[in-house]
Amino acid sequence: MVVSPDLAVSDAAAPDLSRLRIALFSGNYNYVRDGANQALNRLAEYLLRHGAALRVYAPTTDTPAFEPTGDLVSVPGIPIPGRSEYQIPMGLSRANKRDLATFAPNIIHVSSPDPTGHSAVRWATEHDTPVLASVHTRFETYPRYYGLGFTEPLVEAICRRFYHRCDALVAPSQSMVDTLLEQEMHDDIAIWSRGVDRTVFDPSRRDLEWRRSLGIADDEVVIVFLGRLVMEKGLDTFAETIIQLRRDQVPHRVMVIGDGPARKWFEHALPGGVFVGFQTGADLGRALASGDVFFNPSITETFGNVTLEAMASGLPVVAAGATGASSLVEEWETGRLVESCGVSCFAEAIAPYCTNHDLRARHGKAGEIKSREFSWDAINRVVADTYLRLLETREAEREADRLADKAAAR
Incomplete structure (x- = not known):
């Protein structure tokens, strides 16, 4: 079991969790690093620290992105076509079910409406065990990035059937709760937000010498992208917005933090952009704080961990006015929220931050x-x-x- 040192703090007011035996099911617990699995690992650390018993069931790999927190049991999985770094969990094997029966959980936690999640819910029904589902991403929005937008109603219906079989949901933001209620996914939904590690993300991490080593002058305004380089993160919108800013002759540079299967496409779409690759820990904090404006065009996220990390680093944020960001960014106080009115609106929102130092500093400080x-x-x-x-x-x-x-027996 791995316990992060920065999380090993006392919480005297915490409830006694020793009566909890939790089986947590995840489609990706540690084989690729992303915001969802990092949140689950932090939750696992908290639960174990306060006395709960926990067992995690997820696909595994010989080359995980990081060590898992808690006991991890491997479940069957197959690579996603075209996205082989991710796996589709394919249900529970007989060995998994024996292990689950031996562990005898009194709570089932499912984090994805995948085949293993469905198997876990069936097991819970058969064993009269309550189920909590956590919502980490807008699965129903993914098809539009791969030319399959017509399937969104079907994906939404599958998610609805899955969540209706759970006892309650938790979601990362009020905007996501509102969306789930509107979609009639459930009527018992609590907010499980996201935290930020202030030992990593802080304005003090800004490093002008590091910027200079990348060929960025001290007086140049850097627009930052942070995340996995996959199309559903809005890479096309980001690139088109930068092209519009160049047409409008708005002075700026671009820094891309992250890696992924769409990196070559993104590099081609952003000639002159500075690609610093995947960063973690102190290096990630330095890279983010060394930018000037954070741009997040994604509409698939339910919270937007990267948005919060950018705010903690002192950057004003321009983001799509979608679930997640709309619960973090305060319009004209910590940044700008842009509704679905096209690339020109994003460019119009970003431009003042590129030319007005006081506005950039004021909104960045408010976000921090x-x-x-x-x-x-x-x-x-x-x-x-x-x-x-x-x-x-x-x-x-x-x-x-x-x-x-x-x-009745009397």
Whole structure:
């Protein structure tokens, strides 16, 4: 088990979690690093630190991106066609089911509506075990980035059927909760937000010498992209917006932090852009704080960890006015939210930050102050409290049934 040192802090007000036995199911727990699996690993650390028993079921690889937190049990998985770095979990093997029965969880936590998630929900139904589902991404929006937008209603219907079989949901932002309610995914939804590691993300990490080593002058304004380089992150919108800024002769440079299968496409679409590759830890904090404006055009995220990290680093944010960012960015205070009105609107929102130092500094400072509200322990306690509530409700239902049977037998 790996416990992150920066998280090993006391939480005297935390509930006693020793009665919890949690089976957590994930499509990607540690074989590729992304915001969702990092949130799950932080949750696992919190639960274990406060006495819960935890077992994680997810596909594995011989070359994981990082060590898992907690006991990880490998489940069957196959590479996603065209995206082989990710796997589709293919249900539970007989060995998995034996392991699950031996562990005897009293809470099932599913984090993706994939075949293994469906298998876990079926197991929970058969064993009268409450299920919590966490929502980490807008799965129904993915098809539009691969020319399959017509399938979105079908994907949404599959997700709805899956979530209706769960006892409750947690989602990362109020905007995502509102979307889930509108889509009629469930009526019991709590907010499990995201935290930010202030030992990594802070304006003090800015490094002008490092910028200079990349050929960036001190007075140049750097627009930053951070994330996996995959089309569903809005790479096409980012590139088209930069092209528009160049047409408008708005002075700027571009820095791309991250890597992924669409890197070659992105490099071709952004000639002159500075690609620093995948960064982590202190190097990531330095790279992000060394930018000047953060641009996040993605509409697939339910929270936007990278948006919060940029705010903590002192950067004003221009983002799509979609779930996630709309619960973080305060219009004309910490940045700009752009609704679906095209590339020209994004360019118009970014341009003032490229030419107005005072505006950039003011909104960046306001975002950094707002980011201080996000404490990992307080955030993860929401999930722990939800586990306890579901368990107590199920135990009360069983007791009521027992008493009813006893009365009927008289």
